[in-house]
Amino acid sequence: MxxxxxxxxxxxxxLWAGDIYCASFVRDLSPREALTRFKTDANTIEEVTYEKVCERAAAGQEASPRALPGYIGAVEVGDWTLIVEPFGWGAAGxxxxxxxxxxTEIVVITRHGYSTQEFIHEIDGETITYFDLIAxxxxxxxxxxxxxDAMREVGLDPDHDDSMGPHPDFGFANVFALASKITKIHLSEDVLGRPFLGAETIEK
Known part of the structure; x- marks a missing residue:
């Protein structure tokens, strides 16, 4: 079987509504400290739902001359904090x-419908592994x-040869499965029902 x-x-x-989305896992930082490191406005940190994070990010993107969402959310998951950036990609910078x-360390997953889509693992400012999801x-x-080895296990071929044919189909489930190999987090759907901390970013 x-x-x-x-x-x-x-x-x-x-889950990935819209063309752009970024999810990051940060080890051993509280949601509040993680938001602070992302350079959010400390005066705007508040408890919100995941749905509210998405709503505020969408509204911020529409109001921003640079189409930046200006709002992110964070929730604790085990020993890590999950940072979500609907319509954003700040953590990829x-x-x-x-x-x-x-x-500490961070694992970053970005989706961008018309630009680079990334998987990044970084420890203490050093990029350990980086690749574009299409290659x-x-x-x-x-x-x-x-x-x-973990990439092979989750269906992301690290040795693909274009001359042998196209990449196997994969979804973001595969990419999150790879993140789970690093973080040891088994991310269930109920995490989105937990209280998040949300905040406005300084750059909008």
Whole structure:
């Protein structure tokens, strides 16, 4: 019997509403500290629902001349904090992830319908493994092969050869399954029903 190594994450394939979304896992930081490192306005930190995070981000994007959402959310999951950026990609920026990962580590997943879609693992400001989701065989970082075996296990071919045919189909369930190999978090759908901390970002 063949089992799906990404089955518990399939619900995430339908979560990514819109063209742009970023999810990050930060180890050993509280949601409040993680939001602070993202350079949010401390005076705006408040308890909100996940739905409210998405609503505020959508409204911020519409009001921003640069189409930046200006609002993010955070929730504690085990020893990690999950940061969600609907319509945003702040954590993918090298300065942001270096700042957020100082003394700890961060795993970043971005979706961007018309630009780079990334998977990044960074420890204390050092990029360990980075790849674009459309070409997981093209990796860089100080240890680009650290998660190669885990990538194979979740259906992201780290050795793909374009001459042999197209990449196997995959969804964001596969990418979150890879993140789970690093964080040891088994992300269930009920996490979105927990109270989040939300805040306005300083850059809008």
């Amino acid at each position: 063949v089992t799906d190594p990404c089955a518990e994450f399939r619900w995430l394939d339908g 090298p300065d942001v992830r270096a700042r957020v990962s100082r003394g 997981p065989e093209l990796r860089w970082g100080s240890d680009p092969n650290r998660w190669a």
